[in-house]
Amino acid sequence: MNADQTKNLVDETWSSSIVPALEQYIRIPNQSPLFDPDWRRNGHMHQAVALARAWVESQEIRGLKLEIHELDGRTPVIFMEIDGDASSTVLMYGHLDKQPAMVGWEEGLGPWTPVLRGEKLYGRGGADDGYAIFATIAAIRTIQQQGVPHSRIVVLVECCEESGSVDLPAYIELLADRIGTPRLVICLDSGCGNYEQLWMTTSLRGSIVGNLTVEVLTEGVHSGDASGIVPSSFRIIRAILDRLEDAQTGRIIPEWLHVAIPEKRLEEAKATARVLGNETWSKFPYIEGMQPVTKDPLEALLNRTWRPMLAYIGQAGLPDLLQGGNVLRPKTAIKLSLRIPPSLDATNLEKNLKGLLESNPPYGARVTFEAEKGGAGWVAPEIAPWLAESVERASQAYFGKEAMTFGEGGSIPFMGMLGARYPEAQFLVTGVLGPQSNAHGPNEFLHVGYAKKLTACVAQVLSDEATSR
Numbered sequence: 001m002n003a004d005q006t007k008n009l010v011d012e013t014w015s016s017s018i019v020p021a022l023e024q025y026i027r028i029p030n031q032s033p034l035f036d037p038d039w040r041r042n043g044h045m046h047q048a049v050a051l052a053r054a055w056v057e058s059q060e061i062r063g064l065k066l067e068i069h070e071l072d073g074r075t076p077v078i079f080m081e082i083d084g085d086a087s088s089t090v091l092m093y094g095h096l097d098k099q100p101a102m103v104g105w106e107e108g109l110g111p112w113t114p115v116l117r118g119e120k121l122y123g124r125g126g127a128d129d130g131y132a133i134f135a136t137i138a139a140i141r142t143i144q145q146q147g148v149p150h151s152r153i154v155v156l157v158e159c160c161e162e163s164g165s166v167d168l169p170a171y172i173e174l175l176a177d178r179i180g181t182p183r184l185v186i187c188l189d190s191g192c193g194n195y196e197q198l199w200m201t202t203s204l205r206g207s208i209v210g211n212l213t214v215e216v217l218t219e220g221v222h223s224g225d226a227s228g229i230v231p232s233s234f235r236i237i238r239a240i241l242d243r244l245e246d247a248q249t250g251r252i253i254p255e256w257l258h259v260a261i262p263e264k265r266l267e268e269a270k271a272t273a274r275v276l277g278n279e280t281w282s283k284f285p286y287i288e289g290m291q292p293v294t295k296d297p298l299e300a301l302l303n304r305t306w307r308p309m310l311a312y313i314g315q316a317g318l319p320d321l322l323q324g325g326n327v328l329r330p331k332t333a334i335k336l337s338l339r340i341p342p343s344l345d346a347t348n349l350e351k352n353l354k355g356l357l358e359s360n361p362p363y364g365a366r367v368t369f370e371a372e373k374g375g376a377g378w379v380a381p382e383i384a385p386w387l388a389e390s391v392e393r394a395s396q397a398y399f400g401k402e403a404m405t406f407g408e409g410g411s412i413p414f415m416g417m418l419g420a421r422y423p424e425a426q427f428l429v430t431g432v433l434g435p436q437s438n439a440h441g442p443n444e445f446l447h448v449g450y451a452k453k454l455t456a457c458v459a460q461v462l463s464d465e466a467t468s469r
């Protein structure tokens with residue numbers, strides 16, 4: 001493969017075709033079903049699928065078969081097969097569903113308003129993970145245009161990732177024979193430590209999201225009348241949360257939620273800490289005077305990749321500040337997002353958390369924990385020499401810098417499922433979620449310059465995969 005030619009082809013496809021398509025995609029509020037239970041009637045999901053399909057079909061990929069599957073009651077998937085050397089299969093993955101809008105977008109920006117500023121394309125879902133199907137097809141097109149051989153490729157694009165990929169196992173079953181046994185899995189839904197080199201993810205945390213509810217009364221009452229007699233549901237929830245998280249340090253208390261960090265991953269985190277330094281913690285938009293949990297880059301990396309951590313992501317039972325009257329409220333509910341270590345067995349997680357949070361309720365309050373979504377994390381298998389060489393070659397060719405491997409703090413449920421199903425497969429898990437890109441938050445952007453280079457790197461790896469056997 002000719003690096004200059006690859007670069008030119010990829011740049012041209014991105015500038016003339018992918019960016020305009022992503023601008024259309026950003027305008028579609030196709031939130032994941034968990035955030036838009038009425039998604040089918042609202043029609044945004046089908047609109048996003050139709051947009052991606054039309055774009056793919058305009059790319060004149062040789063040997064492409066594209067199908068939309070939609071099992072009863074489930075979100076659709078786009079499934080593609082691209083003819084190639086059938087003695088090997090590469091499985092490529094992405095998703096089209098999005099996180100909700102979230103507040104706090106800067107003046108002039110918004111979740112459903114694409115804005116291109118320099119290299120950055122702002123808007124919800126461009127980087128997480130709308131760009132993936134476009135980058136995937138652009139990479140395949142580039143190698144086909146150069147007459148470079150590739151293996152048989154299957155592409156699976158789902159619409160349920162941000163809801164825990166609950167619909168995906170049914171499609172894996174449905175399409176198992178068509179998928180075959182992948183030798184390489186390429187996932188473009190992960191992150192990068194900076195925008196200067198290729199980053200390969202070696203672990204993802206698992207997660208569980210669920211609602212913790214404490215109920216004390218059948219209706220709210222005057223707080224001057226009841227406080228001191230009726231226990232506050234908020235105080236009870238604080239006491240219960242103290243079983244899970246040390247409020248002073250943020251450390252997760254139950255030992256069964258921790259794992260011993262493998263020596264190899266510790267060494268890797270040290271190498272990442274040397275490259276990223278203070279950027280590990282300084283990249284976040286702190287307010288004036290705010291301090292991070294730690295300023296030690298290694299500790300920061302281990303906290304975000306190998307240790308369990310809790311975030312409070314929603315609530316019910318509390319009026320907003322304007323409407324908050326002097327009332328002792330009947331209930332408080334908090335939506336918890338617990339990230340768990342990559343190698344932690346998540347089999348009984350929900351049951352164990354229920355036990356921890358619901359047992360011995362203070363004052364006999366009604367305490368419930370209901371999980372909404374969740375799944376185990378993922379740890380990369382030992383990287384095969386051909387893939388390590390290929391990734392390094394790609395990073396040198398398109399970034400002029402060495403490739404890095406690192407652990408990621410986020411979760412991609414499908415990787416855990418695939419790792420268990422195809423233990424022999426190699427994984428290139430990578431992505432564009434770098435500093436400030438802010439997937440899930442306000443001001444999400446796709447770094448177009450980085451995405452172009454990443455696309456070229458994917459083309460390189462596809463080509464190397466076919467010649468490495």
Ligand SMILES: [Zn+2]
Nearest residue numbers: 128129161189
């Ligand atoms: Zn994603």
